[in-house]
Amino acid sequence: MGSEPASRTPRYAEILAILRGEVASGVFPVGATLPSEAELCQRFSVSRFTIREALRRLQSDGIVMRVQGAGSRVVRTTPASVFVQRYRSVSDLTQYAEDTHLEVQSISDVELGEGVARQIGGAAGETWCYVRALRRADVSAAEVLAVVESYVPRRFAKLAREVESISGPIYAALSSAAREPIENVEQEMQALPAPVHVAAALGLTADAPVLRIMRRYSAASGTLIASFNWHRGGDRYIHRASLSLDAG
Amino acid sequence: MGSEPASRTPRYAEILAILRGEVASGVFPVGATLPSEAELCQRFSVSRFTIREALRRLQSDGIVMRVQGAGSRVVRTTPASVFVQRYRSVSDLTQYAEDTHLEVQSISDVELGEGVARQIGGAAGETWCYVRALRRADVSAAEVLAVVESYVPRRFAKLAREVESISGPIYAALSSAAREPIENVEQEMQALPAPVHVAAALGLTADAPVLRIMRRYSAASGTLIASFNWHRGGDRYIHRASLSLDAG
DNA sequence: AGTATAGATTTAACTGGACAAATTGCGAGC
DNA sequence: GCTCGCAATTTGTCCAGTTAAATCTATACT
Numbered sequence: 001m002g003s004e005p006a007s008r009t010p011r012y013a014e015i016l017a018i019l020r021g022e023v024a025s026g027v028f029p030v031g032a033t034l035p036s037e038a039e040l041c042q043r044f045s046v047s048r049f050t051i052r053e054a055l056r057r058l059q060s061d062g063i064v065m066r067v068q069g070a071g072s073r074v075v076r077t078t079p080a081s082v083f084v085q086r087y088r089s090v091s092d093l094t095q096y097a098e099d100t101h102l103e104v105q106s107i108s109d110v111e112l113g114e115g116v117a118r119q120i121g122g123a124a125g126e127t128w129c130y131v132r133a134l135r136r137a138d139v140s141a142a143e144v145l146a147v148v149e150s151y152v153p154r155r156f157a158k159l160a161r162e163v164e165s166i167s168g169p170i171y172a173a174l175s176s177a178a179r180e181p182i183e184n185v186e187q188e189m190q191a192l193p194a195p196v197h198v199a200a201a202l203g204l205t206a207d208a209p210v211l212r213i214m215r216r217y218s219a220a221s222g223t224l225i226a227s228f229n230w231h232r233g234g235d236r237y238i239h240r241a242s243l244s245l246d247a248g
Numbered sequence: 249m250g251s252e253p254a255s256r257t258p259r260y261a262e263i264l265a266i267l268r269g270e271v272a273s274g275v276f277p278v279g280a281t282l283p284s285e286a287e288l289c290q291r292f293s294v295s296r297f298t299i300r301e302a303l304r305r306l307q308s309d310g311i312v313m314r315v316q317g318a319g320s321r322v323v324r325t326t327p328a329s330v331f332v333q334r335y336r337s338v339s340d341l342t343q344y345a346e347d348t349h350l351e352v353q354s355i356s357d358v359e360l361g362e363g364v365a366r367q368i369g370g371a372a373g374e375t376w377c378y379v380r381a382l383r384r385a386d387v388s389a390a391e392v393l394a395v396v397e398s399y400v401p402r403r404f405a406k407l408a409r410e411v412e413s414i415s416g417p418i419y420a421a422l423s424s425a426a427r428e429p430i431e432n433v434e435q436e437m438q439a440l441p442a443p444v445h446v447a448a449a450l451g452l453t454a455d456a457p458v459l460r461i462m463r464r465y466s467a468a469s470g471t472l473i474a475s476f477n478w479h480r481g482g483d484r485y486i487h488r489a490s491l492s493l494d495a496g
Numbered sequence: 497a498g499t500a501t502a503g504a505t506t507t508a509a510c511t512g513g514a515c516a517a518a519t520t521g522c523g524a525g526c
Numbered sequence: 527g528c529t530c531g532c533a534a535t536t537t538g539t540c541c542a543g544t545t546a547a548a549t550c551t552a553t554a555c556t
Contacts, residue, residue, distance in 0.1 A: 010539060036506060047541045052507090068507040069549030083341055083433060087331040087491070185331060185491040191439035191459035191481035209457030209481065211439035233439035233457065243335070243433040258509060284536060295511045300537090316537040317519030500555080508547070517538070526529085 012053035015044055019054060023063055023077050034064060034072040085243045090169045093185070094215075094229075095239060101139045102148065104164055105132045109154070119188065120151050120226035121216055129157040134201055135229075146237075147201045147230040153223065171217040174224040182224065186216040189239065198230045209233035260301035263292055267302060271311055271325050282312060282320040333491045341433070342463075342477075343487060349387045350396065352412055353380045357402070367436070368399050368474035369464055377405040382449055383477075394485075395449045395478040401471065419465040422472040430472065434464040437487065446478045457481035 022028055035043065040051045055072055058064045061079040064072040087093040110130040117124040128151045135146040152160040152174070159166075159177050166173045175182050193207035204210070210233050216226040231237035270276055283291065288299045303320055306312045309327045312320040335341040358378040365372045376399045383394040400408045400422070407414075407425050414421045423430050441455035452458070458481050464474040479485035 012539080038506080049540060049542090053539085055507095066507065067549075068547065069505070071506060071549090078336070083335040085333040085335070087333070088326075090330070093331055093491075182493060184493070187489040187491065189437055189459065189487040189489075190483070190485065191457040191479075193457050193481070207457075209439040209441050209455075211437065211459070231439075233441070235438070237438065239437040241435040241437075243341075243435065245430060245432070260509080286536080297510060297512090301509080303537095314537065315519075316517065317535070319519090319536060498556085500553100502551105502553085504549105504551080506547100506549075509545085511544075512542090514541075515539085517536100519534105519536075521534085522532090524529105524531090526527105 010053075011044075011046055012050045012057075015040070015046070015051065016054040016057050019058060020061075020063070023058075023074055026077075028074050030074050030077060032074050033070075034074065036071055083243045083245060085241055096135065096145065099138060100145065101136050101141070102164060103134045103136060105134060107131050107157075107161055109157075110151075112151075116151070119214055119216075121186075121218065121223035122151070122153075127154055128152065129154055129160045131160050131163060133163070144201050144203075145231075147198045148227055149230075150225055150227040151223075152225050156224070171225055174217070175219065178219055178221065178224055182217050182219055184218055186214075186218070188214045191233070194230070202230070202232055204232065211237060211239065213239065258301075259292075259294055260298045260305075263288070263294070263299065264302040264305050267306060268309075268311070271306075271322055274325075276322050278322050278325060280322050281318075282322065284319055331491045331493060333489055344383065344393065347386060348393065349384045349389070350412060351382045351384060353382060355379050355405075355409055357405070358399075360399075364399070367462055367464075369434075369466060369471035370399070370401075375402055376400060377402055377408045379408050379411060381411070392449050392451075393479075395446045396475055397478075398473055398475040399471075400473050404472070419473055422465070423467065426467055426469065426472055430465050430467055432466055434462075434466070436462045439481070442478070450478070450480055452480065459485060459487065461487065 019028075019034070028034055034040070034055075037048055037051050037055070040055075041048050044051070055064065055066060058072070059066050063074065063076055063079065065075050066072045108130050109127050112120075112122050112124055112126050112128055114124045116122075117126065120128075122128055131148075131150040131152065133148045133150070134144045135148055136142075136144060150160070150163075150170075156174055156177060159173060163170055171182055190212055191209055192212050194202065194204050194210045196206060198204075198210060199206050199208060202210070211231045213229045213231065214226065215229070217224050231239075267276075267282070276282055282288070282303075285296055285299050285303070288303075289296050292299070303312065303314060306320070307314050311322065311324055311327065313323050314320045356378050357375050360368075360370050360372055360374050360376055362372045364370075365374065368376075370376060379396075379398040379400065381396045381398070382392045383396055384390075384392060398408070398411075398418075404422055404425060407421060411418055419430055438460055439457055440460050442450065442452050442458045444454060446452070446458060447454050447456060450458070459479045461477045461479065462474065463477070465472050479487075
């Protein structure tokens with residue numbers, strides 16, 4: 001690498017591979033700081049630009065975190081992902097058109113049982129605000145697309161009562177109210193026999209197969225909202241996703 | 249921008265914002281090529297490094313595609329994603345531990361009906377290789393985790409016959425055989441009543457709710473493999489995903 | 497012991513320059 | 527009209543250098 005660059009592999013890519021290998025083999029374990037850019041320039045006899053190209057890609061891989069004044073700290077030992085699925089809009093995530101209408105049926109305080117508590121990130125015995133609603137294509141549509149059961153922490157009960165009039169996704173309004181960004185969304189999907197109230201709302205026979213999608217939107221302080229969305233089975237509702245190779 | 253940089257906003261970020269605005273407002277529509285780096289350096293009176301930082305981020309946003317020798321072509325007018333879900337391994341994607349065992353029950357040539365053809369990216373009337381298999385935790389396990397029905401183009405029939413002995417994911421082996429990278433994965437999930445052969449294999453009553461996940465792995469030439477995975481309903485199989493805000 | 501400040505260190509932003517590699521368009525030849 | 531080769535153009539890789547901004551550590555003061 002003190003000589004001419006190999007015609008095929010850029011120098012930064014060679015250095016990147018070496019650094020990846022050293023992280024993976026434990027030379028630099030999680031928590032360790034890599035040598036500084038200046039030290040790496042000396043070690044590999046290349047310009048700072050070349051080192052920065054390698055380090056930039058290590059950061060993009062999620063392997064290091066680069067901090068001005070501090071250095072490059074290892075945060076994981078393997079690349080962060082293989083496939084990636086990008087959701088470009090709320091309607092991509094929920095698979096409703098953005099102008100669907102949520103009609104609230106009831107709002108009440110409920111004490112969480114163990115099962116629900118575990119799923120929504122609360123604790124058994126806690127009191128949360130429970131909202132049952134029907135989702136339709138628009139205000140005047142007769143057909144129910146989905147039954148939606150949401151749990152919101154008690155401190156947001158007031159906001160939950162206004163859910164029909166909120167424009168944009170409710171999780172964004174809750175994020176604003178909490179003054180915290182949504183940090184992640186957990187999603188669980190399973191096939192279930194339709195409970196009585198779901199079968200009735202969706203016009204199904206009792207115990208017909210339905211797809212239930214639970215989504216939990218969390219900030220640093222915990223769950224802001226968790227919703228159970230009950231959809232018809234078969235071709236009446238197909239949850240689609242498109243993944244691409246991660247270009248990291 | 250010919251003067252001192254604003255203390256807060258890097259110059260490349262200002263240029264990025266301007267270029268984003270010009271793309272969004274139609275000055276550069278999808279398909280158009282942005283001015284060259286050299287022209288942008290002249291326009292904004294900055295060095296090529298600064299322009300490249302802006303363009304690099306436009307590419308990372310998914311807004312342009314930069315091609316050596318050709319320029320930066322606009323491929324979309326808005327940033328590509330809001331939420332992102334990363335799959336770090338095959339087991340993340342399929343939600344099987346990596347050492348599960350696939351036991352082939354039958355392999356045959358089938359002529360595609362319209363419905364299946366549409367789902368798997370083939371054409372009605374085409375002959376594909378059909379593989380029916382059972383997935384178990386390991387070779388000696390008695391319990392069937394899932395019923396797997398796969399469709400593979402006829403040209404890969406030989407490889408399909410060796411599916412039990414392939415180490416690593418079958419789609420990677422097919423990608424090698426085709427000498428093409430997997431470009432994307434389409435996934436469809438729906439709740440269905442268990443067909444007879446699925447109910448029998450999973451030990452369910454006829455018409456019990458099951459979750460069917462179809463995954464289609466495609467290269468530029470088309471579908472390399474499409475598999476229908478039939479899972480038990482209820483808490484016996486929960487398909488989980490974790491999404492984070494896209495740091496784009 | 498706790499806090500503030502100064503200096504050293506490290507990465508971020510930026511300049512100007514060079515050569516290599518890939519693409520595109522044009523002209524010539526068949 | 528089609529194909530091939532060459533030149534112009536554009537982005538990729540890389541160098542050497544500078545100043546700015548952020549972090550960390552050590553020292554001094556209360």
